[in-house]
Amino acid sequence: MAGAPKSNQISAVAKTLDPAAMAKDLLFTAILSLVILGPIVGLKTVPATGSLALEQRWGTVLVLVGIVVVGRLIFHLIAARRPASRAKAAKPAGPGVDVGKYLAPILLIIALALPFIASLAPSQERRLVDLAILMMTYVMLGWGLNVVVGLAGLLDLGYVAFYAVGAYSYALLSTRYLPQWFGDGILPWAFFVTLPIAGMLAALWGLILGFPVLRLRGDYLAIVTLAFGEIIRIILTNWINFTGGPAGIDAIPRPWFFGHPFDDSANGFAALFGIESKPIQRIIYLYYIILALALVTNFVTMKLRRLPIGRAWEALREDEIACRSLGINTTNTKLTAFAIGAMFAGFAGSFFATRQGFISPESFNFMESATILAIVVLGGLGSQIGVVAAAIVIVGFFEVFREMNFLKEILPEGTDPVQFRMLAVGGAMVMIMRWRPRGLITRRDPTVYLKEKKAVPTELVAQGHG
Amino acid sequence: MAAGGQPLLKVEHLTMRFGGLTAVADLSFEAAGTDITALIGPNGAGKTTVFNCITGFYKPTEGMVTLSHPDGQPFLLERMDDFRISHWAKVARTFQNIRLFAGMTVLENLMVAQHNTLMLASGFTIAGIFNNRGYKRANREAIDLCRYWLDKIGLLDRADDPAGELPYGGQRRLEIARAMCTKPLLLCLDEPAAGLNPRESEELNQLLLDIREEHQIALLLIEHDMSVVMGISDHIVVLDYGVKISDGPPAMVRNDPAVIRAYLGVEDEEEAEGVIAGGQP
CATH class of the missing domain: 3.40.50.300 (P-loop containing nucleotide triphosphate hydrolases)
Structure with a gap:
């Protein structure tokens, strides 16, 4: 906080280390932090009998202001020692190394072998595989959103709506409609029958969202997509006859292994292979389903990038008017981006429903959209491997905080470290955006080349129209 | 006339x-x-x-x-x-303030210009996903056309460089070549x-x-x-x-x-x- 307003003027003052100027700056810092912290920290409402009472905590305010001023002082001293030029920050980062080339195969092998790695630690096995499933779900959602935001450059803040459409499609079809239409015999296959339907329905909703927003750009597009996400959630909450309202839908069938359930029955998965039935087998099966779905998402996206449609998406991100001058139907191009992105979210949504066994509108709030978008942006727009890295970082961060019991010792009575996770994630994001403003992976691989594949430095790549 | x-x-x-x-x-x-x-x-x-x-x-x-x-x-x-x-x-056009796809390579710029031909050849993407033969041939022909134009405007050596890194004159010529790729x-x-x-x-x-x-x-x-x-x-x-x-x-x-x-x-x-x-x- 102390170092936030790094204007050139102030750092110039710091470099000469003029005590008078520095004292003035510190005084200013103190006043500013007093103004900001005074009302927020200094005054606290506490419930008193029949009304609210004000508790004054000026001591805490003074301590915090002291911390800010000391921090500012340290910043000045450090800034004074640094060489005068700030050229380092201004220098373009260049195309960067091709991390994906080496990292991708390693990550793939780890991903494939993960359940076996996890089984080495039997006490933690369930937790590890669950965490891997969660990460993989976000990787898949990130890859799906990458089509819309990273390639086509259309900022979509309501991506979770399509995730919800996919989840509810699976939940409603498998619990209500499929048994009604085809009898209970369909249940072993329900997941695989419903998956494509859920994807198609989500894609349809992608088109429905796409039409009204075709002419919108930047902030306006962001607002409308945000509203769309909320509309879907509110409909799910209020259309009680159809969706079950806030109570959600439970008893959603789990996927079966090609007609064999995961239980100790004679027809079960364990009996089929002649092994002992354990609950973990179903979790591992779920893990491989999401891994396969995510890999399909990645494969299709990478393939589409090299097809004319993918190139048109990227061209659209670069310059829409030039696209139109070249005869590209930008309407269709945008709609396909929305629809394909939505379709992947629909697949992920079905998976989410079958994994949880219970869904309610609560699961599809704006925070989910924000998390997925954060994964795409942190990873580096358009970078597939970046999405993986960012998903691991963000989801991992959330989970790590659940485990930090030692923090309870340090923190004041009654504070749960879990409550600090958003703060920590926010801080991490500020850091990453400060040092890697274009995301973790900043290179764009060309889709076609004549002689030599050279990466395009991200400085040249447009970020889309918002 | x-x-x-x-x-x-x-x-x-x-x-x-x-x-x-x-x-x-x-x-x-x-x-x-x-x-x-x-x-x-x-x-x-x-x-x-x-x-x-x-x-x-x-x-x-x-x-x-x-x-x-x-x-x-x-x-x-x-x-x-x-x-x-x-x-x-x-009818093809260029712009007074150059409108290239700066973050794409020179070759990609020319490929985008052939979008409609390639789109048709890829069966509107559906056949293209499975690498159909027609698309492969159309893709080869498209690259040949790009090569022809790059040679013509003297940018063949820079085909794999980002369009945004070209000198000004090169960008002007590339924009003309890109317009010509729409035939x-x-x-x-x-x-x-x-x-x-x-x-x-x-x-x-x-x-x-x-x-x-x-x-x-x-x-x-x-x-x-x-x-x-x-x-x-x-x-x-x-x-x-x-x-x-x-x-x-x-x-x-x-x-x-x-x-x-x-x-x-x-x-x-x-x-x-x-x-x-x-x-x-």
């Missing part, structure tokens, strides 16, 4: 108003099959507005813009969407020589003449650089305040008193005679 009778491009009574401002007033001219037509005029004369009307970026307030293909099929450009004009009527019948160039040095201008002249010779297309260009205009155009249309003040071969336009007045200015009493009557700023 083309042998077939119908000129390639026929602009009739084109008027474009923005609120109370008349940018182009009742402009009519024609461009024949393989002519190089230059549209010149002082700054703010409405040249780019005419371009935007022909290429569909603006819908004209009044008037008719007809493009007749050699097979006799007419296209009423004033009624078509901009991307359909490029796709079906075969147009009419190529509209908005100030192609702007910012080029005399040697580059000379090369540009040669490139434009080559394009006309080898591809038998018509060129319509807006240009301030008189060495380009006088050097290569067959036909010049002069605009001033949205009104056509002269129209004819370079030798005629060069000596037209109205043009000289518009460019060099006139004494007050002469202007009072109403040289630029009808137009308004």
